[in-house]
Amino acid sequence: CARLPELPDAEGDEAAWQAHRQSLERLQAWSLDGRAALRTPDDGWTASLQWSQWQDYMDFRLRGTFGIGTTRVRGSQDWMIIENSRGDVWETARPEVELEREMGWRVPLSELRWWMVGMPAPGSPPQTRQVNDDGLLIYLVQSGWRIYYERYDTQEGLMLPGRVTVENGDVRLRVSIRNWLLGDAIPDNDFSATDDSAE
Amino acid sequence: QDDGVERLRQALANLDSLSAGFEQTVLDSEFTVDEVSSGTVEIKRPGRFRWDYTDPYEQLIVADGERMWIYEADLEQATVQSMDETLASSPAMLLTGSADLDEGFHLEDEGRQGRLYWVRLVPRVQDSEFESVRIGIGEQTIELMELRDNIGQTTRIEFHSIELNPPIDDGRFQFSPPEGTDVIER
Numbered sequence: 001c002a003r004l005p006e007l008p009d010a011e012g013d014e015a016a017w018q019a020h021r022q023s024l025e026r027l028q029a030w031s032l033d034g035r036a037a038l039r040t041p042d043d044g045w046t047a048s049l050q051w052s053q054w055q056d057y058m059d060f061r062l063r064g065t066f067g068i069g070t071t072r073v074r075g076s077q078d079w080m081i082i083e084n085s086r087g088d089v090w091e092t093a094r095p096e097v098e099l100e101r102e103m104g105w106r107v108p109l110s111e112l113r114w115w116m117v118g119m120p121a122p123g124s125p126p127q128t129r130q131v132n133d134d135g136l137l138i139y140l141v142q143s144g145w146r147i148y149y150e151r152y153d154t155q156e157g158l159m160l161p162g163r164v165t166v167e168n169g170d171v172r173l174r175v176s177i178r179n180w181l182l183g184d185a186i187p188d189n190d191f192s193a194t195d196d197s198a199e
Numbered sequence: 200q201d202d203g204v205e206r207l208r209q210a211l212a213n214l215d216s217l218s219a220g221f222e223q224t225v226l227d228s229e230f231t232v233d234e235v236s237s238g239t240v241e242i243k244r245p246g247r248f249r250w251d252y253t254d255p256y257e258q259l260i261v262a263d264g265e266r267m268w269i270y271e272a273d274l275e276q277a278t279v280q281s282m283d284e285t286l287a288s289s290p291a292m293l294l295t296g297s298a299d300l301d302e303g304f305h306l307e308d309e310g311r312q313g314r315l316y317w318v319r320l321v322p323r324v325q326d327s328e329f330e331s332v333r334i335g336i337g338e339q340t341i342e343l344m345e346l347r348d349n350i351g352q353t354t355r356i357e358f359h360s361i362e363l364n365p366p367i368d369d370g371r372f373q374f375s376p377p378e379g380t381d382v383i384e385r
Binding site: 035036037039044050063083086087163174176178 | 225256275278289348356
């Protein structure tokens with residue numbers, strides 16, 4: 001498979017990184033629109049990805065080719081509603097296990113939300129972190145996952161990832177992001193932390 | 200009277216090849232627009248098509264009658280699978296499939312609505328992904344397709360600048376992934 005070159009140990013601009021990280025941490029809410037490609041040992045697919053995050057609440061939707069095959073996941077990491085276009089709806093307290101069954105990949109959702117904006121997940125320190133001269137994260141190893149930040153774009157005055165690859169052994173998720181929506185405004189769709197009405 | 204159904208049979212009978220631009224709109228169950236994309240399509244019956252999404256992302260879907268490739272340059276990933284695995288109700292398969300529609304679908308005539316004649320196709324075997332497909336037929340050929348899934352989401356594909364039965368070289372339906380692409384056999 002397309003091996004990415006091992007990155008040199010760039011010592012990058014630490015001060016710029018600390019400032020950048022703080023602005024990322026202040027993000028209350030964000031939404032992204034883009035494409036996702038998943039690769040597992042025996043399968044792989046690409047899909048449209050729409051992801052809204054509001055503090056700990058996530059609304060994550062994948063849609064396949066010709067709009068065929070939709071999976072939507074909403075909730076926070078300890079309680080989620082998963083729906084698919086076959087009409088199945090189920091609620092789970094172990095979303096990562098259920099998602100692995102439904103979509104064939106196990107990515108730590110609670111950490112992925114931090115990796116997506118370009119920072120390590122708080123809590124466990126990353127094993128490896130490399131930053132470039134603009135103080136942006138370019139390579140990260142955390143909880144056994146390798147994250148490559150392959151492109152950055154300026155969105156609403158902030159440098160945010162344009163393409164990210166998240167790998168662990170033979171599972172790889174690659175996301176190419178077209179646009180970001182930032183700020184504490186709750187992204188426009190209908191979720192909130194206590195969304196009890198499963199549509 | 201079976202005007203719509205008859206026109207659909209006619210349109211498919213007269214369709215050897217086709218090239219067109221398309222606009223795809225995905226509407227959620229409340230009919231709010233969720234995603235709009237566009238590109239070009241080339242079809243050559245039986246079984247060959249080239250569905251080229253160019254905006255807002257690039258995705259190429261190419262089928263040569265036996266295998267179908269789905270390739271995304273920006274993600275450096277391509278999947279290839281045999282065509283009988285692909286969804287019978289996908290728009291590409293409906294337009295290029297050699298099987299007779301009546302085999303796979305129950306056809307309901309919705310008559311004329313505005314400029315187009317409409318037919319609703321309901322899969323005879325409960326299709327896991329699809330509840331129904333509506334096809335709109337214009338003067339010349341099929342102009343619109345609406346795929347409705349089981350949670351009320353609709354994918355609407357509208358063709359424009361349609362060329363019916365142009366000569367299309369078979370090479371258009373061949374694909375080989377560029378260097379560095381991760382290829383997945385499904």
